Amino acid sequence: MPVSARVRTRFRRTTAAVALLCTAAFAAGCADKHDDASTIIRTTTNIAGAGVVGADRDTATACPLPSAPDAGSGATRTVTHTAGVTQVPADPQRIVVLTTSALDAACALGLWERVAGAVTLDGDRTQPMYLGYGVVKVPSVGPIGQPDPARIAELKPDLILGDIAPAAGDYDALSKIAPTVLIGAGGSWQSDFAAYSAGMNRNDAAETAMQSYLTEAHDLGPALNAGQSQASVLRFTPDTIQIQGTETFAAQVLSDVGVQRPTAQRGPSSDITESDLATKAEGDVIYVMFAGPEGEDHGKKVLRSDQFEELGAATDKRVFAVDDKIWHTTGLTAARAILTDLRNSLNGYVTD
Known part of the structure; x- marks a missing residue:
């Protein structure tokens, strides 16, 4: 079900309010896009109108210091x-x-x-x-x-x-x-x-790392008002548009944070056509990923189509391109990277 005009209007009003707060608190650092989870994020790089998320990703600390093996004797x-x-x-x-x-x-x-x-x-x-x-x-x-x-x-x-x-x-x-x-x-x-x-x-270290991730995800949800957003997630291959269903890695991380999904995306993954975009791809925010260069070429054509540009998220400039090698993989490090992407985009919009 497409996101209602009422929901989109609520987002626009929230955006305006935060913009005013940032103007008043500039000296306190509100203009720094990494400062606060409630700050509206503005991206300046895009693919066919979709703001690119993670282009300036800091990977210096992606891998932590070595963990210790589980306690016990023997080689x-x-x-x-x-x-x-x-x-x-x-x-x-x-x-x-x-x-x-x-x-x-x-x-x-x-x-x-x-x-x-x-x-x-x-x-x-x-x-x-x-x-x-x-x-x-x-x-x-x-x-x-x-x-x-x-x-x-x-x-x-x-x-x-x-x-x-x-x-x-x-x-x-x-x-x-x-x-x-x-x-x-x-x-x-x-x-x-x-x-x-x-x-x-490393069973003990793994349990500690997983609990740390889950704590971060659960804390991030309220900070972003995640329950108030319905996120659509699409993947473009060279010849298909895929809805990322609940069984996918990206959907599971979104669920950990508490981000809602559009009604049409609350089941298994499926392929859709451009004529299905209005009923199956709409969301408060739309995340898109591309399967290689040919997937990106196909995605660009769809993102520039009349059917896609008529979506509320496209009109509100709330379409974001994410890294396929992160959102379409599996792993704890990738899950943490998605949390960073959500922090920098869920309450955001594209400005160019």
């Missing part, structure tokens, strides 16, 4: 996972990751500098940049979904983390190289993080 620990039972090092030093979510988990636990090798992404950026520039220097073990066992063996890992076939390849072959922990498909992103953390013998 190894027994880990039960989807592919079997494995004896893993109590404090692994050379980790090979076969998924982006495993790399994200290593970052979230402060162990990214122990990553000896990683699968790489398509495109000009071999690793997701929200994890920081250091990850780009991690040696490649092949493209995602096609790791090369020979390259992995050359790196002499003491732990391999990945998911069940096809992305990880043959478990028996990998386990002959090093202790290997593989997670299964279909779990939540939180359970995936817990499984990777268990492989690194």
